[in-house]
Amino acid sequence: MKKIGLITITYDSAHLIEPFLKCVLAQTHTNYILYIIDNISSDNTLERIAKYKDERIVLIANTTNVGVAAGNNQGIKMAMNDNCDELLIINNDVEFENTLLEKLTAQLIELQCSLIAPKMMYHPETHLIWWAGTKFRLIDGCMTNHIGIQEEDKGQYNTIEKMDYAPKCCVLLKKEVISDIGIFDEKYFAYYDDTDFFYRIYKQQKHQLYYYPFVQFYHKVGGLSNMKNGNAQKFKFNDFYIRLFTRNHVYYLKKQKNLIAYLNIIYFYFRMNLRFLFSGKYHRNWKTFRLLQQSYFQGVKM
Numbered sequence: 001m002k003k004i005g006l007i008t009i010t011y012d013s014a015h016l017i018e019p020f021l022k023c024v025l026a027q028t029h030t031n032y033i034l035y036i037i038d039n040i041s042s043d044n045t046l047e048r049i050a051k052y053k054d055e056r057i058v059l060i061a062n063t064t065n066v067g068v069a070a071g072n073n074q075g076i077k078m079a080m081n082d083n084c085d086e087l088l089i090i091n092n093d094v095e096f097e098n099t100l101l102e103k104l105t106a107q108l109i110e111l112q113c114s115l116i117a118p119k120m121m122y123h124p125e126t127h128l129i130w131w132a133g134t135k136f137r138l139i140d141g142c143m144t145n146h147i148g149i150q151e152e153d154k155g156q157y158n159t160i161e162k163m164d165y166a167p168k169c170c171v172l173l174k175k176e177v178i179s180d181i182g183i184f185d186e187k188y189f190a191y192y193d194d195t196d197f198f199y200r201i202y203k204q205q206k207h208q209l210y211y212y213p214f215v216q217f218y219h220k221v222g223g224l225s226n227m228k229n230g231n232a233q234k235f236k237f238n239d240f241y242i243r244l245f246t247r248n249h250v251y252y253l254k255k256q257k258n259l260i261a262y263l264n265i266i267y268f269y270f271r272m273n274l275r276f277l278f279s280g281k282y283h284r285n286w287k288t289f290r291l292l293q294q295s296y297f298q299g300v301k302m
Contacts, residue, residue, distance in 0.1 A: 001031035002105050004172070005079025006088045008036055009071040013092050014043040016220065020092040021052050029101035033058055033082060035075040036092075039065040067189035072168070076183055080175060087178070089194075091169035095123060097216040104172040107160075107212050114207035115173040117166030119157065122150075123218035130219050132157035133211040134165040136202055141253045141264035144195050163211045164202050168194035169219055177207050187302060191241070192248035196255065237281055242288065243295045246272065250299025269296060 006024065010017060024034055036049060038061045049059055060074060072089055079087050086105060100118070107116050120131040132148035144165050148157050171194075181200050184193045201207050222241075237245075249268060253261040276282045276292055 001029060002085040003083065004029065004032040004086045004088055004101055004105065005075070005082065005084035006032055006034045006090055007072055007075030007079060008034070008090050008092045009039060009068050009075075010036055010041055010045050010049075010092060011039040011065065012041045012043045012045060014041070014045045014048055016093045017045055017048050019095050021049070021057075023094075023096050023098070023100075025052065025054060026098040027101045028099050029105060032056060032088075032101060033079065033084065035060065035078050037071040037074050038062060039067070039071055067186065069184040069188050069190065069193035070186040072193075073183040073186065076178060080178065084175060086172055086174055088170070088172045089168045090171075091219070093220040093222075094120075094169060095218045095220075096170075100170075100215055100217065101172075103215055104212065107210065108172065108174065111160070111210050113210045114177050115166070115171055115201070115209040116212050117163070117171040117209065118215035118217045119153075119211070119213040120167065120170065120217050120219045121153065123220045126218055127152055129153050129157065130221060131167055132213065133161065133163040136164040136199070138260060141256065141261045142195075142199055142202070144198075157211075158213045160210060160212055160214075163209050165195065165198040166209055166211070168197075170217060171209075174207075177201065180204065180206055187251065188248050189244060191244045192252045196252055199252075199256070236283055239288075239291060242282070242291055246292055246295035247299040247302070250296055251302040254299065254302065265300070272296065 034057050036057065036059045038046060038059065040062055046061060049057070058078070076087060086108065088101070104116050104118065119129065122128040122130050129148040129151050131146045134144050134146060136142040181197065181204065185196050188196065198209070201209070250265055253265045253268070272292060276284065276289060282288050
């Protein structure tokens, strides 16, 4: 069995962590270490984790909230030092079948690839697709538009195929990817750090990601950050999400340093304000409008 290092970030995750741990501990692939990086949870997350006595669980309790990108980097470095062959970057607002690790690590060999990610469904709306792949388009600045999002799953995306991006809520990769690409850019704090990571892989063209649809995997979207209030189809974004998502969107484009990306920064400003007015995803008030503007120009200055 390959040795797999699972890396997850907790922050006030008491309402999520136990179903996640039960899924991890039930895995048929047993050669793994679970690195839990806690960003100063103020609830009883740590107490709930302590209930699970398993030497494969390693808890790192930070004294400051270092963010998602830096937290994942902490776990990556520990897994590399512990000679893990593969790394699974995974959220804890997820639930999955007990053969997740077995199937994904087998596919790395079968497909002769470096990264693999499963089809991801909404939870509790488990009939709706959240992610069934992403392919970058240069024309829109290599954004991460989810294939199949909010579609009812009727098997229309049950084909294993090459992709350019996967959300870091579940992606298995060989350790060589980190050696070649590097770790996450910690300036993002949260959101777009995975987009930036996969864009670097995309540019280098040395490692290939595959989408694998034959795993039961469910994502409680927004469960870790409470990024939105509502269900899978009708919701409002919160201030934390608006600030970081808007700022980091601009920063991600700016880092590409090409004409198409710069044009997309301008386009994004107008699209952002139109979405504020008409999408129904934002609270239409002065406070939210002002936050959008401030966040946009923060990204320009990063």
